[in-house]
Amino acid sequence: MRPGDKAGGRPLRVLAAAPPRWKTRWSRPVGRVLDHVVYRTTVSGRENIPADGPVIFAANHLSFLDGPVMVGAASRYMHVMVKYDLFTGFLGWVLHTSGQIPVNRDGDRGALQFAKDVLDRGDCVGILPEGTRGTGDAAHVNAGVAWLALNSGAAVVPVAILGTRVGHEPRNSIPKPRRHLHVVFGEPLKIAREPGVTGRVSMDRATERIRLRLAGHILGATAATGQQLPADDHLPSKHKGQ
Template structure:
């Protein structure tokens, strides 16, 4: 319930403020496990992807945010779960796989942190792990523009990333995330 309320509030704030235009929402499957993989240029990216996606998204959020009881409680109610950055976090991996096992949508920023330059950075292998272990549909997403009032911001959802050949070849998680990042870069190049 809080997710839907938050999404509605964010939509009425962010849409006119950043003149958000959404392209390719039809590429997000209506059911089954889905991983949304987006570039990461701002702290506002999670709410913007969350409000533009046609499905509710479960995001990983850095563990430090959950140390505050109020913020942690709100984050959990909007489907976020903690991840320890800079190390292997087995609990976060289990939580993410459970989201997909339950046929929900997992939102990931494969770069792991915001890009200071705005240029797409190399993705981390954890995203490839989720794609390989879950066999979820992976949707690339590109956020293009700057978070400046009244300047247009575009959120583009691409077609599902073809990963079956990599799965059949027992590719590494890094090889999988490299392909996903290539697809995000193609969206950025196409819509600049």
């Protein structure tokens, strides 16, 4: 993404470097208002979040609210990787000034490098590795989360977000205020390169290992909370995530 890029005819806010740590200082309070004033959010597993060092929060993706709900629930500040074409207009200003990272899900090494820079300084990144809003079962995840884990040494904390979309609600729906949401942080996972295999194989295996951990964590969270994942709305693939 370059200065002058546009979405819907409007200019996008882009990054020239990793966002500074101080920008996240007001995003978490806003997330907490969302979690505990607008909605009723039960948070569990905070003890699984490392108190220091780089962390990748990898969450399932149900609705527009997943990122800010996760930010408000976590015990550490984080920079969330967000779909790049949301970085326009007032929302783009909010995302930019709160230190979020725009990413083109078709492939964006620049965004991954900015996220790695954040991790290299010992801070945290939030990522929704399913890429698009769906049923949130982590049946598929992209390789970006594995690339970050392998190249930064950061711990990966699986996050189950439940209730931001339920039943047959459409993917672009926003839950009504006071709904009960759940955010469950799982035990951290450390990923290392495998000796004796190619980088591609190591990446593929790391991606699948993270996917299995996240999928299992989500399954356990639904059982523990009683909050089920939404139904598949069967949208054509070209509309998914829109």
